[in-house]
Amino acid sequence: xxxxxxxxxxxxxxxxxxxxxxxxxxxxxxxxxxxxxxxxxxxxxxxxxxxxxxxxxxxxxxxxxxxxxxxxxxxxxxxxxxxxxxxxxxxxxxxxxxxxxxxxxxxxxxxxxxxxxxxxxxxxxxxxxxxxxxxxxxxxxxxxxxxxxxxxxxxxxxxxxxxxxxxxxxxxxxxxxxxxxxxxxxxxxxxxxxxxxxxxxxxxxxxxxxxxxxxxxxxxxxxxxxxxxxxxxxxxxxxxxxxxxxxxxxxxxxxxxxxxxxxxxxxxxxxxxxxxxxxxxxxxxxxxxxxxxxxxxxxxxxxxxxxxxxxxxxxxxxxxxxxxxxxxxxxxxxxxxxxxxxxxxxxxxxxxxxxxxxxxxxxxxxxxxxxxxxxxxxxxxxxxxxxxxxxxxxxxxxxxxxxxxxxxxxxxxxxxxxxxxxxxxxxxxxxxxxxxxxxxxxxxxxxxxxxxxxxxxxxxxxxxxxxxxxxxxxxxxxxxxxxxxxxxxxxxxxxxxxxxxxxxxxxxxxxxxxxxxxxxxxxxxxxxxxxxxxxxxxxxxxxxxxxxxxxxxxxxxxxxxxxxxxxxxxxxxxxxxxxxxxxxxxxxxxxxxxxxxxxxxxxxxxxxxxxxxxxxxxxxxxxxxxxxxxxxxxxxxxxxxxxxxxxxxxxxxxxxxxxxxxxxxxxxxxxxxxxxxxxxxxxxxxxxxxxxxxxxxxxxxxxxxxxxxxxxxxxxxxxxxxxxxxxxxxxxxxxxxxxxxxxxxxxxxxxxxxxxxxxxxxxxxxxxxxxxxxxxxxxxxxxxxxxxxxxx
Numbered sequence: 001x002x003x004x005x006x007x008x009x010x011x012x013x014x015x016x017x018x019x020x021x022x023x024x025x026x027x028x029x030x031x032x033x034x035x036x037x038x039x040x041x042x043x044x045x046x047x048x049x050x051x052x053x054x055x056x057x058x059x060x061x062x063x064x065x066x067x068x069x070x071x072x073x074x075x076x077x078x079x080x081x082x083x084x085x086x087x088x089x090x091x092x093x094x095x096x097x098x099x100x101x102x103x104x105x106x107x108x109x110x111x112x113x114x115x116x117x118x119x120x121x122x123x124x125x126x127x128x129x130x131x132x133x134x135x136x137x138x139x140x141x142x143x144x145x146x147x148x149x150x151x152x153x154x155x156x157x158x159x160x161x162x163x164x165x166x167x168x169x170x171x172x173x174x175x176x177x178x179x180x181x182x183x184x185x186x187x188x189x190x191x192x193x194x195x196x197x198x199x200x201x202x203x204x205x206x207x208x209x210x211x212x213x214x215x216x217x218x219x220x221x222x223x224x225x226x227x228x229x230x231x232x233x234x235x236x237x238x239x240x241x242x243x244x245x246x247x248x249x250x251x252x253x254x255x256x257x258x259x260x261x262x263x264x265x266x267x268x269x270x271x272x273x274x275x276x277x278x279x280x281x282x283x284x285x286x287x288x289x290x291x292x293x294x295x296x297x298x299x300x301x302x303x304x305x306x307x308x309x310x311x312x313x314x315x316x317x318x319x320x321x322x323x324x325x326x327x328x329x330x331x332x333x334x335x336x337x338x339x340x341x342x343x344x345x346x347x348x349x350x351x352x353x354x355x356x357x358x359x360x361x362x363x364x365x366x367x368x369x370x371x372x373x374x375x376x377x378x379x380x381x382x383x384x385x386x387x388x389x390x391x392x393x394x395x396x397x398x399x400x401x402x403x404x405x406x407x408x409x410x411x412x413x414x415x416x417x418x419x420x421x422x423x424x425x426x427x428x429x430x431x432x433x434x435x436x437x438x439x440x441x442x443x444x445x446x447x448x449x450x451x452x453x454x455x456x457x458x459x460x461x462x463x464x465x466x467x468x469x470x471x472x473x474x475x476x477x478x479x480x481x482x483x484x485x486x487x488x489x490x491x492x493x494x495x496x497x498x499x500x501x502x503x504x505x506x507x508x509x510x511x512x513x514x515x516x517x518x519x520x521x522x523x524x525x526x527x528x529x530x531x532x533x534x535x536x537x538x539x540x541x542x543x544x545x546x547x548x549x550x551x552x553x554x555x556x557x558x559x560x561x562x563x564x565x566x567x568x569x570x571x572x573x574x575x576x577x578x579x580x581x582x583x584x585x586x587x588x589x590x591x592x593x594x595x596x597x598x599x600x601x602x603x604x605x606x607x608x609x610x611x612x613x614x615x616x617x618x619x620x621x622x623x624x625x626x627x628x629x630x631x632x633x634x635x636x637x638x639x640x641x642x643x644x645x646x647x648x649x650x651x652x653x654x655x656x657x658x659x660x661x662x663x664x665x666x667x668x669x670x671x672x673x674x675x676x677x678x679x680x681x682x683x684x685x686x687x688x689x690x691x692x693x694x695x696x697x698x699x700x701x702x703x704x705x706x707x708x709x710x711x712x713x714x715x716x717x718x719x720x721x722x723x724x725x726x727x728x729x730x731x732x733x734x735x736x737x738x739x740x741x742x743x744x745x746x747x748x749x750x751x752x753x754x755x756x757x758x759x760x761x762x763x764x765x766x767x768x769x770x771x772x773x774x775x776x777x778x779x780x781x782x783x784x785x786x787x788x789x790x791x792x
Contacts, residue, residue: 119133119134119359120133120134120355120356120357120358120359120360120361120362121133121360121361121362122134122336122337122340122362122364123361123362123363123364124364124366124367124368124371125363125364125365125366125367125368125404125554126368127361127363129368131333131336131337131340131364131366132328132329132333132334132336132337133328134328134337134341134355134356139237139238139245139246139247139250140247140249140250140253141237141247141249142237142247142248142249142260143233144229144232144233144236144237146261147236147248147260147261147263148261148263148265148268149306150265150268150269150301150306150307151236151248151260151263151268152232152233152236153301153306153307154265154268154269154271154272154273154297154301154306155193155232155235155236155239155268155272155275156193156232157272157297157300157301157304157306158272158273158275158293158296158297158300159193159196159272159275159276160192160193161300161304162192163192163193163194163228163232164228166192166194167220167223168192168194168195168219168220168222168223168224169192169194169195169216169219169220191215192219193231193232193235194219194222194223194231194235195215195216195219196235196239197219197222197231197234197235197238198215198218198219198222236248237249239275240278240353240356240357241254241271241274241275241278242254242274242278242279242281242282243255243278243279243282243323243324244356248260248263248271251271252267252271254321254324255267255270255271255320255321256318256320256321257321264318265307265311265315266294266315266316266317266318267318269294269297269298269301269315270283270290270293270294270317270318270320272297273290273293273294273296273297274289274290274293277351277352277353278353279351279352279353279356280351280352280353281293282320282323283320284320284322284323290317291317294317298312298315299312325412325413325416329412329413330411330412330413331410331411331412331413332375332408332409332410332411332412333412334411334412334413335406335408335409335412335418335420336364336366336371336406336408336552337412338412338416338418339406339408339418339420339421339552340362340364340552340553341355343551343552343553344362344553344556344565347565349556349564349565350556350565358558358559359558359559360556360557360558360559360564361556361557361558361559361561362553362555362556362557363553363554363555363556363557364552364553364554365397365402365403365404365551365552365553365554365567366403366404366405366406366552367404367405370395370404370405370672370673371404371405371406373405373669373672373673374393374395374405374406374407374669374673375405375407377393377407377665377668377669377672378391378393378407378410378665379410380668382651382652382654382661382664383651383652384651384652385651385652385658386638386649386651388638388639388640388646389636389637389638389648389651390419390423390636390637390638390639391407391419391634391635391636391665392407392408392419392420392423392425392530392531392634392635392636393405393406393407393419393420393531393632393633393634393635393665393669394406394407394420394421394531394532394535394632394633395630395631395632395633395669395673396535396539396550396630396631396632397629397630397631398539398540398542398543398548398626398629398630398631399543399548399629400548401539401548401549401550401551401567401568401570402551402554402567403550403551403552404630404673405673406420406421406552407419407420407634408420408421419531420530420531420532421530421531421532421533422530423530423531423637424513424528424529424530425528425529425615425619425620425622425635425637425645426525426526426527426528426529426615426616426619426620426645427525427528427529427534427613427615427620427622427635428524428525428612428613428614428615428616428620428621428622429485429487429490429524429525429611429612429613429614430525430534430538430611430612430613430622430623430624431502431506431522431523431524431525431613432482432485432490432523432524432525432611433482433538433541433583433586433587433611434502434505434506434509434523434537434541435490435493435494435497435502435505435523436478436482436490436493436582436583436586437505437541437575437579437580437583438493438497438501438502438505439478439493439496439497439693439698440576440578440579440582440583440689441505441575441576441579442496442497442689442693442694442698443689443690443693443694444478444689444690444692444693444698444699445687445688445689445690445691445692446477446478446479446582446585446586446687446689447477447478447479447687447691448477448478448689448691448692448693448698448699448700449475449476449477449699449700450475450476450477450478450481450486450488450489450492450493450698450699450700451475451488451489451492451699451700452467452472452473452474452475452476452480452481452486452488452489453467453472453473453474453488454466454467454470454471454472454488455470456488456491458491458492458495458520459495459520460520461520461521465487465488465491466487466488467486467487467488468485468487468614469656473486473489475700476489478493478586479585479586479589480589482586482587482589482590482594482611483586483589483590483592483593483594483595484594484595485590485594485595485611485612485613487524489699490523490524491520491523491524492698492699493523493698494520494522494523495520496693496697496698499516499517499518499519499520499522499523500517502515502522502523503515503516503517503522506537508540508547508574508575509536509537509538509540509541509547509574509575510536510537510539510540510547510549510550511529511533511534511536511537512533512536513527513528513529513530513533514527515527521616524616525613525615525616526616531622531633531634531635532550534622534624534633534635535550535624535631535633536549536550538624538626538631538633539626539631540574540575540580541575541580541583541584542580542584542609542626542628542631543580544577544580544581544683545573545574545575545576545577545579545580546571546572546573546574546577547570547571547572547573547574548568548569548570548571548572549568549570551567551568553565553567554566554567555567577683578685578686581682581683581684581685582685582687583609584609584682584683584685585682585684585685587609587610587611588600588607588608588609588610588682590609590610590611590612590625591608591609591610591625594610595612595659595663596610596612596623596625596660596663596666599625599663599666599667602667602671603667603670603671603674604679606627606674606679606680607627607628607680607681607682608625608626608627608670609625609626609627609682610623610624610625610626610663610666611623611624611625612659612660612662612663614657614659615637615645617647618647618648618656618657619637619638619645619646619647619648620635620636620637620638620645620648621635621636621637621648621657621658621659621661621662622634622635622636622662623635623662623663623665623666625663625666625670627670627674627680628680628681628682629677629680630670630673630674632666632669632670632673634662634663634665634666634669635662636648636658636661636662690702
């Protein structure tokens with residue numbers, strides 16, 4: 001028995017069929033939405049325009065239209081997929097074709113007799129004159145038949161454990177290296193020993209992806225044509241192993257002073273372990289890493305069955321020979337090459353291996369003419385100067401931070417310690433300008449009067465403080481105190497600043513060395529620094545408060561002249577320009593009427609800021625000086641055989657402890673360096689500080705200034721300049737008289753013996769005298785008939 005609701009549903013279905021008979025076959029539509037309530041099923045309906053409930057249905061042609069859309073969508077999808085897979089197929093076909101073409105056309109070239117890596121060459125600032133190059137190559141090709149098996153096995157364990165089973169390529173390693181290079185922008189090798197052999201022996205360094213692809217093809221061909229033993233032997237003969245050594249034979253001699261055939265298991269494992277970075281992991285430089293790599297190699301060798309557990313246990317880390325320097329480093333150029341290398345490695349842009357084998361062109365900031373002048377000045381020894389006296393010097397363009405010349409020593413192979421940026425000395429009073437800058441920052445007018453006498457006491461110090469030679473200078477201002485380097489005045493300044501503030505100013509200027517922040521004496525330069533460090537700090541003041549990091553490398557180019565590195569361009573304003581100009585003005589007094597009086601006159605009256613320094617207990621002497629564009633620092637010290645400082649003795653007439661000698665070196669160098677350059681003027685500062693400082697407690701207080709005695713000061717300054725000029729003229733006259741005396745003596749020798757010199761005017765066999773450029777006046781030849789007693 002049917003329920004009414006069921007019957008209604010059947011009739012509705014029948015009506016739909018009948019209604020659709022005139023439009024074609026009846027199509028079953030989806031069921032209307034239903035809801036069950038009290039056991040009945042209701043069809044969802046909508047209210048018609050006349051208030052009747054009409055069953056919701058779509059026009060009869062709706063399904064037909066939807067079907068057409070789906071069919072069209074399928075065709076589009078098939079078309080897109082067809083194109084997509086077609087492109088993939090085309091790409092694969094092209095890739096296979098390119099690979100096949102490269103494989104067919106790439107021949108394994110005959111290896112050169114010596115597979116030489118490209119040398120990295122270092123140039124002077126002109127970019128064309130070479131200073132020298134890195135990695136003077138030491139290579140000796142040997143037969144591998146006499147080598148112990150563990151030599152080759154150690155290298156396999158270190159570099160390519162699958163060497164004996166792979167086909168010459170490590171696809172996983174290549175993929176890993178590719179992802180690393182793309183995502184991190186760093187170079188990472190993914191090469192097997194066969195690929196490395198192809199790279200180094202046949203093609204040189206290949207770092208591009210195209211080069212790597214060709215390298216891979218050559219590696220495959222090598223693997224097909226050469227045995228594993230041949231590949232491994234050639235690899236061992238060409239791999240760079242540090243200490244300028246290419247190949248296992250050269251490395252065995254460099255590290256252990258023996259032939260490769262005599263290497264022990266431990267020695268072979270040590271060499272193999274450092275292959276990825278031999279210069280950086282050299283046991284002489286990084287023993288911890290070398291030992292870690294050594295253990296790794298032995299562990300793998302035991303795991304892979306090359307050695308027994310007993311062999312492993314018996315192997316101890318070997319003692320290596322001392323590093324010997326290559327001839328490229330002979331003389332003073334060795335210091336320049338070493339400094340350039342250290343600067344680039346410290347920049348994190350290059351490794352030691354990069355510089356040894358990269359074939360780069362490194363252009364430095366070193367001016368050859370200025371470097372030659374500085375080397376000559378530093379090498380010249382004054383009369384009575386002890387051989388133990390060490391000299392260090394540097395010249396800097398403070399506006400850029402470019403180092404144009406250094407004096408680091410006379411021969412790098414004899415002494416590796418660099419006197420420009422490694423050896424340390426106490427800078428003495430050359431630290432006072434940093435405290436003077438602090439006074440300017442604190443609003444102290446430089447005309448403020450201070451007590452310049454000796455025998456004073458200061459807070460926190462039990463001993464009395466004295467000036468050089470215990471001089472009492474009376475009441476003087478900061479200009480006079482700077483020019484004459486008056487200790488007691490600057491101790492007063494430091495008492496107001498605090499040692500912490502003085503040290504902070506020096507560090508802000510760029511000094512990196514340690515400065516005691518707890519000692520009042522830090523203003524007198526009791527902490528040892530290098531010449532480079534001292535120049536870095538003063539260059540910031542000399543550049544009107546703008547700090548530039550000192551550097552020797554201008555740029556690095558690849559072998560195809562692409563820029564790889566450029567010098568830092570900091571230009572950071574760390575101090576007020578006017579404050580620095582005040583310090584420069586005060587320091588000009590040093591070279592006109594102060595401790596280095598006469599230097600300005602000797603340089604043609606140029607404005608020269610300067611500051612001399614003598615270390616505590618007279619253990620060193622130094623001088624810092626500069627024009628607006630060129631800064632020059634010199635220092636001398638006297639170490640004993642163990643490097644301990646000793647008193648610098650008097651020599652050559654340069655005063656007690658020869659404190660005047662560094663200023664003499666400055667004058668000698670700057671005379672040549674400034675020749676032909678424009679005369680520059682320092683910026684004229686405005687001193688808006690208050691007498692006695694903002695609180696009126698500096699020096700003798702707010703009521704004491706030197707403005708009332710300006711005329712007297714200027715007169716004293718003028719007299720000092722005239723005195724310096726007079727001394728210079730006397731020295732010039734003395735030198736001229738000496739030269740005239742020498743000429744006269746030479747003339748007398750020629751008169752007595754015409755064959756005395758080829759430069760004699762009456763030298764036998766010449767019609768017009770000798771072949772020299774002598775200025776000896778022509779003397780009448782003696783008459784042979786005249787008695788000898790009447791001849792001159």
